[in-house]
Amino acid sequence: MTSGSGSGGAPRGGIDLGGTKIQAVVVDERQIVLGEARHPTPTEGGPADVAAAMSAAMTEAAGLAGVRTDALAGVGVGSPGDVDAQHGTVTAARNLPDWEGEFALGDALEKALGSPARLGNDVQVATDAEFELGAGRPYRSVLGVFWGTGVGGGIVLEGRPWVGRGAGGEIGHVVVRIGGELCGCGRRGCLEAYAGRAAMERRARQRHKKGAKTELFKIMEERGRSRLMSGIWERALKRDDPLAVELIDDAIEALGAGVASVQNVLDVEAIIIGGGLGIRLGDPYARRIGDAMLPHLFDDLHPPAIHVAELGDLGGAIGAALLAVPASQPAV
Amino acid sequence: MTSGSGSGGAPRGGIDLGGTKIQAVVVDERQIVLGEARHPTPTEGGPADVAAAMSAAMTEAAGLAGVRTDALAGVGVGSPGDVDAQHGTVTAARNLPDWEGEFALGDALEKALGSPARLGNDVQVATDAEFELGAGRPYRSVLGVFWGTGVGGGIVLEGRPWVGRGAGGEIGHVVVRIGGELCGCGRRGCLEAYAGRAAMERRARQRHKKGAKTELFKIMEERGRSRLMSGIWERALKRDDPLAVELIDDAIEALGAGVASVQNVLDVEAIIIGGGLGIRLGDPYARRIGDAMLPHLFDDLHPPAIHVAELGDLGGAIGAALLAVPASQPAV
Numbered sequence: 001m002t003s004g005s006g007s008g009g010a011p012r013g014g015i016d017l018g019g020t021k022i023q024a025v026v027v028d029e030r031q032i033v034l035g036e037a038r039h040p041t042p043t044e045g046g047p048a049d050v051a052a053a054m055s056a057a058m059t060e061a062a063g064l065a066g067v068r069t070d071a072l073a074g075v076g077v078g079s080p081g082d083v084d085a086q087h088g089t090v091t092a093a094r095n096l097p098d099w100e101g102e103f104a105l106g107d108a109l110e111k112a113l114g115s116p117a118r119l120g121n122d123v124q125v126a127t128d129a130e131f132e133l134g135a136g137r138p139y140r141s142v143l144g145v146f147w148g149t150g151v152g153g154g155i156v157l158e159g160r161p162w163v164g165r166g167a168g169g170e171i172g173h174v175v176v177r178i179g180g181e182l183c184g185c186g187r188r189g190c191l192e193a194y195a196g197r198a199a200m201e202r203r204a205r206q207r208h209k210k211g212a213k214t215e216l217f218k219i220m221e222e223r224g225r226s227r228l229m230s231g232i233w234e235r236a237l238k239r240d241d242p243l244a245v246e247l248i249d250d251a252i253e254a255l256g257a258g259v260a261s262v263q264n265v266l267d268v269e270a271i272i273i274g275g276g277l278g279i280r281l282g283d284p285y286a287r288r289i290g291d292a293m294l295p296h297l298f299d300d301l302h303p304p305a306i307h308v309a310e311l312g313d314l315g316g317a318i319g320a321a322l323l324a325v326p327a328s329q330p331a332v
Numbered sequence: 333m334t335s336g337s338g339s340g341g342a343p344r345g346g347i348d349l350g351g352t353k354i355q356a357v358v359v360d361e362r363q364i365v366l367g368e369a370r371h372p373t374p375t376e377g378g379p380a381d382v383a384a385a386m387s388a389a390m391t392e393a394a395g396l397a398g399v400r401t402d403a404l405a406g407v408g409v410g411s412p413g414d415v416d417a418q419h420g421t422v423t424a425a426r427n428l429p430d431w432e433g434e435f436a437l438g439d440a441l442e443k444a445l446g447s448p449a450r451l452g453n454d455v456q457v458a459t460d461a462e463f464e465l466g467a468g469r470p471y472r473s474v475l476g477v478f479w480g481t482g483v484g485g486g487i488v489l490e491g492r493p494w495v496g497r498g499a500g501g502e503i504g505h506v507v508v509r510i511g512g513e514l515c516g517c518g519r520r521g522c523l524e525a526y527a528g529r530a531a532m533e534r535r536a537r538q539r540h541k542k543g544a545k546t547e548l549f550k551i552m553e554e555r556g557r558s559r560l561m562s563g564i565w566e567r568a569l570k571r572d573d574p575l576a577v578e579l580i581d582d583a584i585e586a587l588g589a590g591v592a593s594v595q596n597v598l599d600v601e602a603i604i605i606g607g608g609l610g611i612r613l614g615d616p617y618a619r620r621i622g623d624a625m626l627p628h629l630f631d632d633l634h635p636p637a638i639h640v641a642e643l644g645d646l647g648g649a650i651g652a653a654l655l656a657v658p659a660s661q662p663a664v
Contacts, residue, residue: 141496153597157494164473164599167631174593175628177510178585187628189589253510257521261506262597265485267496296507296519299499 011067013058013075013115014321016122017041017050019095019149024057025317026065026072031133033314035065041096047103050096055112070114076323077117078125078316079105082166085119095149118323122316123169124161126309127154129319130272134310139269144309145171145259145289147251148230148275150184150196155266172196174258194254197277200247201228207243214243230276237281251277252285256292264298274309282308342405343397345390345447346653348454349373349382349411351427351481356389357649358397358404363465365646367397373428379435382428387444402446408655409449410457410648411437414498417451427481450655454648455501456493458641459486461651462604466642473600476641477503477591477621479583480562480607482516482528487598504528506590526586529609532579533560539575546575562608569613584617588624596630606641614640 009029016023018041025036037060042049054077055069062069069075081093088106093099109117120128127136127144136142136156144154153171155162162168172192173185180189184198193199204216219232236244259271273286290306297303309315341361348355350373357368369392374381386409387401394401401407413425420438425431441449452460459468459476468474468488476486485503487494494500504524505517512521516530525531536548551564568576591603605618622638629635641647 155597157489162489162598165601165631165634166599167634168597168599170596170599170630173596173628173630174506175508175589178508178589185630187630189628257507257510261593264502264505265487265500265594265597266494267498267500267502269497296505296521298502298505298517298519299497302497302499 010071010073011065012321012324013062013069013072013113014317014319014324015054015058015075015077016126016316016320017054017077017079017093017096018122018316019080022050022054022057023314023317024054024061025314025321026061026067027318027321031318031321033318034067035061035063036314036317037061037064044097046098047090047093047096047105048108050099051103051105051108051112055109058109058113068114072113072115072324074116074118074324075109075113076125076320077105077109077119078122078320078323079119080122083119083121084166088117088119090119116324120320120323121154121163121169123152124154124163125319125323126274126311126316127156127169127272127319128161128322129311129315130274130309131156131159132322133318134315135272135307136270139305141266141268142270142272143171143259143262143266143268143304144272144274145255145278146275147195147255147273147278149198151192151255151258152275153262155268157266157268171258171262174261176254176257176261191254191258195251195258197228197230197233200233200251203247204228204243212243215239215241216244230280233277234280248285252288252292255289256294257296259289260293260296263293263304264296267299268304270305270307272307272309274315279309279312342403343399344653344656345394345401345404345407345445346649346651346656347386347390347407347409348458348648348652349386349409349428350454350648351412354382354386354389355646355649356386356393357646357653358393358399359650359653363650363653365650366399367393367395368646368649369393369396376429378430379422379425379428379437380440382431383435383437383440383444387441390441390445400446404445404447404656406448406450406656407441407445408457408652409437409441409451410454410652410655411451412454415451415453420449420451422451448656452652452655453486453495453501455484456486456495457651457655458606458643458648459488459501459604459651460493460654461643461647462606462641463488463491464654465650466647467604467639468602471601471637473598474602474604475503475591475594475598475600475636476604476606477587477610478607479527479587479605479610481530483524483587483590484607485594487600489598489600503590503594506593508586508589508593523586523590527583527590529560529562529565532565532583535579536560536575544575547571547573548576562612565609566612580617584620584624587621588626589628591621592625592628595625595636596628599631600636602637602639604639604641606647611641611644
């Protein structure tokens with residue numbers, strides 16, 4: 001693999017900026033991954049430190065792809081928080097350290113990497129990737145449901161991403177029970193308050209403290225983790241752990257109602273389930289979400305197709321790389 | 333007013349087919365109403381009888397406008413049920429008599445009126461009218477919320493109607509409380525189960541039977557009605573009737589949660605409140621719905637604008653007339 005300065009053939013970079021990890025990829029013009037690297041997201045410092053860690057991950061991925069970062073046609077970024085793609089800034093990325101105000105992430109990356117950077121919303125970028133390259137390929141209109149720490153949503157309507165005025169797709173904050181459980185966002189009854197992994201862990205810890213029997217925390221310690229990562233839920237479910245089963249049942253009930261509500265409004269062709277839990281738990285649980293939607297679907301004779309995200313953990317970074325098309329080229 | 337066979341100037345007809353009334357209008361090229369007629373919807377017979385009543389209403393409106401129906405450039409129809417615009421058929425219009433199967437409404441009207449007929453979904457047609465001519469004029473993306481017997485929703489995104497695969501916009505069947513009240517659709521916890529006038533009447537009758545104090549049914553009898561029409565709720569609210577106040581409060585709470593859920597996903601610029609109750613109760617209640625949305629809005633720093641539908645009771649029929657553009661002319 002050369003650095004590819006020929007017309008259109010230059011590889012592109014993509015970075016998925018998550019609350020716990022930074023995933024970087026370098027892809028060729030057919031979106032084949034040439035190199036990838038994963039670094040932990042800094043938990044201290046501020047936006048500049050996060051940008052430095054992103055640059056380091058991108059530099060490592062480029063090295064594995066045999067290309068210098070300044071030879072990339074561009075670098076795309078899927079970011080949490082309020083993303084201003086036009087100005088290359090990110091504001092209020094609250095899962096990241098000290099990132100309440102506005103930060104010029106695009107400029108910082110361009111300076112460090114020597115390539116043009118383009119920003120997008122993390123969930124929308126992952127949805128676009130599934131739409132272009134993954135489970136959404138056969139369809140024109142899809143809803144991406146990212147079931148992980150929170151519950152994110154991405155929308156593609158007739159081939160075009162829909163983000164509203166910029167804050168759309170917040171499926172995790174669809175209300176499934178007025179006056180219900182407190183959500184991490186401070187509101188009550190949101191889908192995410194039942195189905196987000198962070199909320200599920202909070203409830204598991206409360207229940208465990210009150211004496212509920214569960215192996216969740218034993219598995220967590222065995223795996224040397226301090227949080228209930230998706231793989232820990234998967235293991236506990238395989239052992240029929242009663243608390244894990246109960247909390248996952250609650251999550252699926254909430255996902256059924258919340259996703260069906262959105263489907264009743266959008267009536268898309270297909271729903272793609274991604275995110276840490278969605279990908280780990282895979283097809284059987286995606287089917288359970290589909291079944292839980294049925295009692296709430298208005299057009300229950302024509303339920304949407306339900307698929308697990310095909311691009312897996314790299315989907316966000318590959319989707320980000322789709323953003324990195326030079327301005328002189330048409331979008332993919 | 334002549335019958336206007338000149339280029340582009342021929343008046344058009346619009347019919348709003350409702351469960352209780354058929355509203356017909358004839359409009360000029362600037363959508364000014366030249367004539368209008370309102371007939372009751374037949375409660376017996378079948379689709380052919382409904383089509384005959386629609387033709388009669390249209391003929392009366394045309395007569396008042398001084399034009400023969402066969403001189404109209406076309407007649408648009410906003411219909412409930414599953415509307416197949418391409419084939420001019422309506423299926424499963426369950427509020428109408430014996431209208432479960434498919435009926436070629438377009439053909440029936442063309443034959444009776446001598447003008448080309450075009451069909452659309454009633455709620456979408458009313459939303460399009462508000463978007464083009466009413467409260468939605470300043471915006472590119474709006475959500476219409478039609479608060480009446482049920483709760484209907486219409487969506488315009490970047491100037492184009494969004495109906496998904498044809499069944500979108502069912503905001504009344506967004507779930508606001510998992511396992512909640514039984515809805516007229518047979519499902520539980522739908523927005524419409526709390527805010528639809530039919531559901532509110534059902535609850536009022538149950539509560540009244542159990543001894544709850546209310547003047548709702550007294551007002552209904554005084555007005556010579558057998559159902560709790562929107563005007564009856566309005567009168568009871570003006571008298572601070574405790575049951576009316578309580579049920580309207582419940583409805584507004586449910587509308588706040590359900591509409592906010594949809595806004596969290598669509599992030600449109602403006603929400604337009606129409607429907608019998610929405611128009612009757614007007615601005616103060618539209619503001620209350622806006623206030624009830626706030627605790628559930630994810631982007632609560634940028635709530636959407638909230639407006640009452642401007643075209644009032646004629647909005648559906650005027651919107652239907654917008655459909656009646658001859659194929660050789662660009663759409664309005």
